[in-house]
Amino acid sequence: xxxxxxxxxxxxxxxxxxxxxxxxxxxGNFRKLWIxxxxxxxxxxxxxxxLALVAxxxxxxxxxxxxxxxxxxxxxxxxxGLLAGAWVDRWPRLKVMLICDLLLLVLFxxxxxxxxxxLLTMAQLVVVALLAxxxxxxxxxxxxxxxxxxxxxxxxxEANVKLRSGDAAAExxxxxxxxLLSQAFGAVSGLLADALTYLVAALCVGSIKAExxxxxxxxxxxxxxxxxxxxxxxxxxxxxxxxxxxxxxxxLGLNGIQAVQTVFLVRSVGVTPGGVGAVFAVVSVGGLAxxxxxxxxxxxxxTARGLLLCELVGAPFILLLPMAGDRLPLAVxxxxxxxxxxxxxxxxxIAGSFYQAYCPPAMIGRIRASASTVNFSAIPVGxxxxxxxxxxxxxxxxxxxxxxxxxSAGLVLLASPLRGLRSFPExxxxx
Numbered sequence: 152x153x154x155x156x157x158x159x160x161x162x163x164x165x166x167x168x169x170x171x172x173x174x175x176x177x178x179g180n181f182r183k184l185w186i187x188x189x190x191x192x193x194x195x196x197x198x199x200x201x202l203a204l205v206a207x208x209x210x211x212x213x214x215x216x217x218x219x220x221x222x223x224x225x226x227x228x229x230x231x232g233l234l235a236g237a238w239v240d241r242w243p244r245l246k247v248m249l250i251c252d253l254l255l256l257v258l259f260x261x262x263x264x265x266x267x268x269x270l271l272t273m274a275q276l277v278v279v280a281l282l283a284x285x286x287x288x289x290x291x292x293x294x295x296x297x298x299x300x301x302x303x304x305x306x307x308x309e310a311n312v313k314l315r316s317g318d319a320a321a322e323x324x325x326x327x328x329x330x331l332l333s334q335a336f337g338a339v340s341g342l343l344a345d346a347l348t349y350l351v352a353a354l355c356v357g358s359i360k361a362e363x364x365x366x367x368x369x370x371x372x373x374x375x376x377x378x379x380x381x382x383x384x385x386x387x388x389x390x391x392x393x394x395x396x397x398x399x400x401x402x403l404g405l406n407g408i409q410a411v412q413t414v415f416l417v418r419s420v421g422v423t424p425g426g427v428g429a430v431f432a433v434v435s436v437g438g439l440a441x442x443x444x445x446x447x448x449x450x451x452x453x454t455a456r457g458l459l460l461c462e463l464v465g466a467p468f469i470l471l472l473p474m475a476g477d478r479l480p481l482a483v484x485x486x487x488x489x490x491x492x493x494x495x496x497x498x499x500x501i502a503g504s505f506y507q508a509y510c511p512p513a514m515i516g517r518i519r520a521s522a523s524t525v526n527f528s529a530i531p532v533g534x535x536x537x538x539x540x541x542x543x544x545x546x547x548x549x550x551x552x553x554x555x556x557x558x559s560a561g562l563v564l565l566a567s568p569l570r571g572l573r574s575f576p577e578x579x580x581x582x
Contacts, residue, residue: 174306175302175313180361181301181313183358183359184314184359185317187352188294188317191348192317192321192322194325194345195345196321196324196325196435197329197344198329201329201333201339204333204338205266207417210272212273214411214546215538215539215542216273217538218537220273221409221534223277223280223281224281225284225534227285229531232288232292232520232527233378233381233520235288235516236516236523237381237516238374240514240516240517242293244297245293245363247289248293248297249357251286251287251290252350253349255283256349256350259343260342261275262342263342266339295515295516299512308501311503311507315496315499316442319438319496328428329341329431330425330426330427330428332344377517378517381521384517384518385522389567390569391518393563395521398502399525401495401526401560404553404559405495407533407536407549407556408469408537408553410535410536410549411541411546415547415550419547420475421476434485434488435489437492441496445457448460448501449574452573454504454505455572458501459570461494461501465497466494466560467558468494469487469491469554469558471483471487472487505575508577509575537553
């Protein structure tokens, strides 16, 4: 297997692990990235809940339409994922992130404006979700590829733990804030908060000073050839191939759950909009715990074994979610849901750090985009399937089905070479 011949510049702060006792907090570029990502994560957490509440409460959307709304945000991965990976490897990644943040500011800002003018429709929500999803294909790809430029390879796990902890903290505060805003000012107010956070993210990213030298035009080999290199690398590597397949199955189940979770809480359990935000905040505590524990799990059990532990021990708690308001109090199901999320997030941090340390830097955008195209393409399928099942079988039954699908992702890991490893390899075996 061949890799790109262009060697990227060494990260300016990546020659040695941080000397300060503050670790990566002592590095200005990382602090700016963390502030921007955490702020936009807060807005996204508010916006995700607010968007669903606008659809369910304000526009009285059906379960299928809520599923369609969720799917719209991820459909662009089917068409743009591979192209985005190749383009991001050609462009300065920080500039890509800056442009994407500004576009998201405009898109999400259009929803409260339309709401205040009395012009908001379900069609606009779907279009905004679709266009924002297309922008986030580039933002996500650039974001995952830029971190190795800013920090040293030994610090990638620490960086991902800090970034994901910030995201998880935002996800705790975001749903509660969305519920309060929706209760006090209407659901569309949450989307205004989402839009403004992308302005903060753009200011932070724009202030990062890092040397990026994309391959010169003369060394480009054609977009299709470069795309094939990324796809071939993923397909031939047993570890990356396993992680992409595992994530696809997990996303299928997880997004089937997310497609009906708001409908389930509001209509089956009888939770108010403010209560919905509170439930999601409790669930997000699991995300914060998972991000915080990921490094300890990886060091104690090894990265490969730690990923298996997260999936096989934490994820099964999701089976208590469909019992909420029926055989179990909502509080118990919410805590169990939180434990499941803890396992999912800890596994994501471990897997994400492996990608960044393992993949050749000049190809990381294409490899990550190839993997994301596989696993993110399952998201709209899961969302549409969950919405359709919610329409036909009801939200509670749909949760049982999709929770079982989520747990089946563990079988992918057990059937792979990871089962016999303590830790992932540090570098690929090239041939």
